[in-house]
Every structure is written in structure tokens, then in C-alpha cells.
Amino acid sequence: MSDLKATSGQPLDRVQRRLLQELSSDIAAVRLRGLGKVTRVARSLPMYLPSRHPLGRSIGILGCDSPDSAASLVDFREVLPARTVPAGAERTIEAAPLYACSVDRGTLLTDAVLFYGLLTSNNLLVAEVSADHGSKGGDWASFRRLKRLPPQIHIESGASLLTGGGGLSNYGHWLYDVLPRLHVLRLAEVIPPNAHYLVPPIDVEFKHTSLERLGISSERCIGVGRPTAVAADTIAASSGHRSSGRVEPWIPEFLRDAFLPESPQSGLRLYVNRRDTKIRRVLNEEALETVLAQRGFRSISASDFDFQDKLDLYRSAEIIVAPYGAGLANIAFCSPGTHVVQIHGEDWADPFFGDVARATNLRFTSLSALRTVSPSWMPDIIRHLEVDVERVVSTVDDILN
Secondary structure, X not given: OOOOEOOOOOEOXXXXXXHHHOHHHHHHHHHHHHHHHHHHXXXXXXXXXXXXXXXXXXXXXXXXXXXXXXXXXXXXXXXXXXXXXXXXXXXXXXXXXXXXXXXXXXXXXXXXXXXXXXXXXXXXXXXXXXXXXXXXXXXXXXXXXXXXXXXXXXXXXXXXXXXXXHHHOOHHHHHHHHHHHHHHHHHHOOOOOXXXXXXXXXXXXXXXXXXXXXXXXXXXXXXXXXXXXXXXEEEEEEOOOOHHHOOOOHHHHHHHHHHOOOOOOXXXXXXXXXXXXXXXXXXXXXXXXXXXXXXXXXXXXXXXXXXXXXXXXXXXXXXXXXXXXXXXXXXXXXXXXXXXXXXXXXXXOXXXXXXXXXXXXXEEEEEEEEEEOOOOXXXXXXXXXXXXXXXXXXXXXXXXX
């Protein structure tokens, strides 16, 4: 590759060479994402075939403040009242009450990605425990467009942990979106006896292990990874619990209570790399790893460890450095006072892990030290990055000294 030239006639730098080398894998990743979307659309098509009596036309909306004659169909339980939620060092937001409920002869309806909803026997959608990620302005558009039900499952009793979106497969969303729903349902005491749990497909070790640790065997779970309607004599569900995308303090507290290992902090220094992912790779990551190794850091790919080993590693760390991503999800299990350095892009900084750090009394630094280097035609979620090694190391040295 040494004789390659940029379009300007100048030699290609190391990052540009790496980009060219990985272009075929990038194209494969884009193709794979496209095929995944085509597959999801194909699975959803039967719900939109013409029908003499379209389902969406018959769906009404029911809330806890609906007239008594309608609200009596649902056993609403308020788990948290309206409250002020921390949203940064000096900011707060107002969060709506958090509910759980159960419905007799109800149906949980979902396409597994964009929407999920609990329907009563007379086709009223229970607003507090339903969501439509494809909706604009709260118009429940995904439900309104439905012509018929997807394939149906009938069970005696059920409890839903479904969230749609990233909860289907992403480790961080599993910890912070899926599992806390079980906590809410248990606090509300609405889980029916002998319930089957509706969950994203249990296709990897961390899902199986975390559910087992929470007292739910795989035999009691129904994996829902495609459009499905689950009808039950009694079915329970809970509200979405991350108001405006923020992580409320009770969520990491629940995770710590449920999973925190006993091992104490032991001075471990971790760099959590992105070598185990096909998207948003840090192309000059080896350079950063080399310099951090000189300061006693161990570089890990979080997916190389099983659930318990990950918890032990993070619990033992005195400082963790990582690009933004699911590798930071386990900071909820760090010891209070642990330093966490989140490396983010030059034009974005999601507050997700800052919320977790504040809730668990960590020392958190969010550092803008990544720039996008992939071609603009690649989707944002896939585009690769280059890290400013000098800036990261300078920040780390300030912490260590």
C-alpha cells in the first residue's frame, strides 16, 4: 500500500491506508444493515396487507386518566410519582409518573423494533405502557397504519420486558432499558402467578446469565424478535422509564443491588477498546493502547468476557478509559470514586454515561477527542473514528498525577 496516493497527489497517511484496507468490510457492514432492514420490513408486511376491517381503524387510546368506565379495564399502579430528575451538574428535567399495570384478556402487540403496545380486549391501547418510536407528535402512527395482527401466541399469563429499539440486542440497552422493567413490575406487584416473560431473544450469554441472577429461568421466557401478538388471560407491562433519554439514579442502584460482585477495587487500569465491533472503529486505536500500556493500562474488549467476569473487572478498576459505546455500560458496577474517561466525538456527547457516573459517585470526564474519518456516504452509526492520542494521554496523566 506504500505507493498509494491521495487524489491530491500526496501520500496517504496511516489512517487513510487503514480506511482503504477496511473499505470492503465497511461495504459489507452497510450491506448487512440494509439486509437486516429489508428482513424486518418483509416480516412486517403481513400486518399491512389489505383487510376488510383494518385493525388500526378500531384502536382507541386509553390512559390512567381516562373515564372510569374505560380505565376500569386496567389495573394501574403508580410506581414513581411525577418527579424532578437530574440532567447534568446544574440541570434537571420534569419526569412523568412511572406506571405498571395488568390487563385481563389483553394482547401485547409489537413489531420488535419500532413499536410495542398493550391492547385491552376491546382494542384500547394502554398509553402509559406502550411506545411508538416511529410516531411523530404522539400520533401512534405505527398502530394507526395496522391492517391486521401479526402471528399470534396464546399463553395463560405474561409479563413484558420488551422495549423495542436497541433493547433487541445491544448490551447497554439490555442493562438500562430491558432489565429495569422487571424491577418496576415487581415493585408494582402486578406480575401474574406462573407468568411467562416476554423478552428480546435470549441469544447470548449475558442475557441468559442476568435473567438467571434475577430469578428468571430461560424456560419461563418467550423470546420476541419479530412481529408478534401475545394474547394472555392476564398480562402485565410497565412504562418506559428513561425520561427524555436520561438515566435516573434508581436504575444503576437497581443494577448494583442485583449484580454487584463482592470483589473490591484493586487499582486496575482499563482501556476498553472497540476491536470487537464492526461499527465506529477507532482506526488508530493501537497508538493509544501503546501509550496507555506504558502507564499500566490493560486493553480489553468487553465482549471477550462473560457477564460476571465483566462485573469483576469494572468493580476492580481505579480508572477506565473508553470511547463512547456499550463498553461503558458496566461503569454502574465500579467502586465509588473510580475515574471514568469517556472519549466522544467532536460534535456529539450523549449524557447517558454521565448520568450513570453521577448516580454511582464516580469521577467522570467526558473528553472530545474523536473525529470521524469515514466517507460521508456511510451511515453515521457505522462511520469510523480517529482518536487524538495526545489529548487523551494528557487528560489521563492529569488524573494519575
